Amino acid sequence: MRYDIVIIGGGPAGLSAAIAAYDAGCRSILILERDVQLGGILNQCIHNGFGLHTFGEELTGPEYAARYITQALDRKIEYKLNTMVLSISEDKHITAVNREEGLIEIDARAIILTMGCRERSRGALNIPGYRPAGIYSAGTAQRLVNMEGFMPGRRVVILGSGDIGLIMARRMTLEGAKVLVVAELLPYSGGLKRNIVQCLNDFDIPLKLSHTVVNIEGKERVSGITIAEVGPDRKPIPGTEIHYDCDTLLLSCGLIPENELSRGMGVDISPVTNGPVVDESLQTSIPGVFAAGNVLHVHDLVDYVSEEAAAAGRAAVRYLSQGETAERHEIPVTFEGGIRYTVPASIDPKLVADDLVLRFRVGGVMKKRVVKLLLDGDAVLTRKRPVMAPGEMEELKLTKDMLDAHPSLTRIHITVEEA
Amino acid sequence: MEKRELTCIGCPLGCSITVTLENGEIKDVSGYTCKRGHDYARKEVTNPTRIVTSTVRLTGSTTGAAVVSCKTAQDIPKGKIFEIVAALRQVTAHAPVKIGDVLLADAAGTGVDIVATKNVQ
């Protein structure tokens, strides 16, 4: 089998990339999806709050997914479900497998990686005690409750205040469980403020910051959890222990891009984002291989995943028509003042087709800051930020006009300064 | 004069909004970034409402789905949340279901319907 563009993953990023590539003129597109349906993780995110930015209304996850699925079906974009990609070679040969066809070999001229992310499990590893039943990641619990109609427990402690943990605190409360506490190791929550209000405060569920689980009781099944306050060194402070009788522990310790396939094909991975290092075209270190969405870096909002993936879809089509031979002059994007990474990591001004969105995160909570985008020392963009936090992705729009005004550009720099 | 500090849930920005009340009457709203936030703050101090999302049991799905996701078609008074989810426990939907299909009319006497949020065969 041969396709111009093969998209790995049929979640929000993959669907958006496929639609944008189609609309840019490509008619040979295949989406490979391992699940039984398109839409990815959105299918289990039944809460609302998606799509305000894209559609001007608040949709639930399945509704947001359905809008893109409909667009993909209208365009008759090809896809294969229940199809697991086993490996991808550096020269874009894909080996996949499914029940009906067995082993499938596909050659692609361009590949877009949109595999999304998975939950971090590290939170569980350092907790002393037995490993009884009743310990779930928040996402697993979400799938059980929202897709299988199965309640994993009745009295629940949640470790980690990521958005999925907060959403599940409300969800399990609505389904009749008692959520006793949400404990967060850090002095701030990684979740959105709106989720703290409508998922915890609405139901009087306490959030204990700077707390962690120090003991899990129960041999067959969880029977109790002890949490304790942690000091600045994140070590438990003796004497601060609180015990809860419970049957379930949910872990919501953050998300991590899912890049086994990318690593296997030899794509350079950033140690900061755990996603591929990409240029202005969202192209990885392998020409013709693009990445977008949560496989690239974990986003807060699906709207931005869709937007980013659409840019990758268009870039893949440009690559097919011209880029396979294009010479590249990449300028690294440098930064200071608490920024941890930027996507893209480098920019060739000549290859910037539309306005370019620069996305980044900071490493800690900071108040009263000014973000500046400098082209050769020239501040082309200045933005006041009353509060910046690791949980909130920042965006700067680098326009074509800004680039055109700096024809011999050598330095692209972002600073975060005190206001 | 009473000041109420709120966090807007209108969008992910989560603006901090201050509502000033005098004898239960709104005198001032500040801190919002857009009209949505202004409306939210006024409602939140007088009649707080929420959209409720949940699932109901499903039978007859050819893809084997056991439940279908749903939501209140509009926001409902916050105090009615638990009555609504209790009412949903009595509902069984039959596949196929399309987004927007009414699964339960006038849920818990709110006048608001529960609609499906997923297409299921």
Ligand code: SF4
């Ligand atoms: S006030 Fe407007 S911008 Fe601020 S959180 Fe509410 S909806 Fe969002």
